[in-house]
Amino acid sequence: MKILDMHCDTITCIYEQNQNLFQNSLHIDLSRVKKYEGYAQFFAVFSDPVYKAAAIRRCLEIIDRLYLQVQQHDMYFCKSFADYEEAMQNKKVAAFLSLEGGEAIDSIAVLNNFYRLGVRCIALTWNYSNHIATGVLEEKPEYGLTAFGRKMVARMNELGIITDVSHLSDRAFWDVAEVCKKPFIASHSNSRSVCSHRRNLTDEQFMEIVRAGGCVGINLYPLFLSDKKTARICDVLRHIEHFLSLGGENNIGIGADFDGVDCLPEGIGGVHDMEKLFNELAKIGYSDSLLEKISSKNFERIINNIL
Numbered sequence: 001m002k003i004l005d006m007h008c009d010t011i012t013c014i015y016e017q018n019q020n021l022f023q024n025s026l027h028i029d030l031s032r033v034k035k036y037e038g039y040a041q042f043f044a045v046f047s048d049p050v051y052k053a054a055a056i057r058r059c060l061e062i063i064d065r066l067y068l069q070v071q072q073h074d075m076y077f078c079k080s081f082a083d084y085e086e087a088m089q090n091k092k093v094a095a096f097l098s099l100e101g102g103e104a105i106d107s108i109a110v111l112n113n114f115y116r117l118g119v120r121c122i123a124l125t126w127n128y129s130n131h132i133a134t135g136v137l138e139e140k141p142e143y144g145l146t147a148f149g150r151k152m153v154a155r156m157n158e159l160g161i162i163t164d165v166s167h168l169s170d171r172a173f174w175d176v177a178e179v180c181k182k183p184f185i186a187s188h189s190n191s192r193s194v195c196s197h198r199r200n201l202t203d204e205q206f207m208e209i210v211r212a213g214g215c216v217g218i219n220l221y222p223l224f225l226s227d228k229k230t231a232r233i234c235d236v237l238r239h240i241e242h243f244l245s246l247g248g249e250n251n252i253g254i255g256a257d258f259d260g261v262d263c264l265p266e267g268i269g270g271v272h273d274m275e276k277l278f279n280e281l282a283k284i285g286y287s288d289s290l291l292e293k294i295s296s297k298n299f300e301r302i303i304n305n306i307l
């Protein structure tokens with residue numbers, strides 16, 4: 001089985017805790033992904049809003065850490081679909097770079113430079129508002145995408161950077177849907193009909209992503225999986241089943257949020273347990289081709305289409 005996961009905070013944790021990618025106490029390390037036929041991961045640089053003016057320096061330092069880890073541990077740093085295919089053919093881990101929160105980007109020139117460094121997916125905000133858009137947990141005012149945010153999405157379309165709506169407020173989501181000319185994604189969000197957390201997508205939002213040809217990464221954080229606040233693998237299945245019932249066969253993937261969350265569903269300790277989820281889906285009768293779509297093919301299409 002091949003796994004393509006659109007979101008983790010592992011490189012940010014490695015930077016903060018001075019650990020390494022080969023073997024660590026986190027949710028993801030290379031020693032634990034060997035068992036998969038192929039493994040590709042978008043590593044997010046988390047722009048915690050507390051860094052304000054220092055956000056750009058922090059981003060550049062975390063990006064440097066990813067470059068060093070890729071070099072040391074014989075991974076492929078991927079900037080294109082061709083890079084990804086080469087990594088898979090050579091049985092190497094494919095590492096992509098993404099930003100979670102656009103705090104560090106205050107001009108198009110800075111965006112251009114992050115592209116040059118290899119950033120290929122940007123979540124415009126984290127939970128709070130910034131100069132680009134309103135975040136999902138911001139109380140007021142709800143202004144959606146700013147004038148700069150609109151320019152930024154347009155430039156991301158031109159460059160070939162995936163627009164990620166996870167963490168955006170509802171109004172900002174709909175502004176992106178209007179402005180974005182390419183398929184867009186929610187890299188790590190679930191269904192609000194199944195679990196009412198605001199970080200999850202309404203059915204209308206999910207269907208808009210389907211209409212645009214985008215994709216949604218299923219998040220393993222128990223608070224986004226179940227209103228009971230604890231979760232098991234069957235709760236993950238409920239979100240997948242619901243999205244499928246909305247016609248999302250080609251629009252669901254994985255965005256586990258490893259190392260961005262303080263707890264996981266019962267039975268899942270990290271990336272090595274992802275196969276349990278797919279085993280459960282196989283048990284309830286999912287075909288091999290559907291399992292492949294969810295584990296990698298749907299997001300592969302996005303990478304091929306946009307990068």
Ligand SMILES: [Zn+2]
Nearest residue numbers: 100167188260
């Ligand atoms: Zn997140």
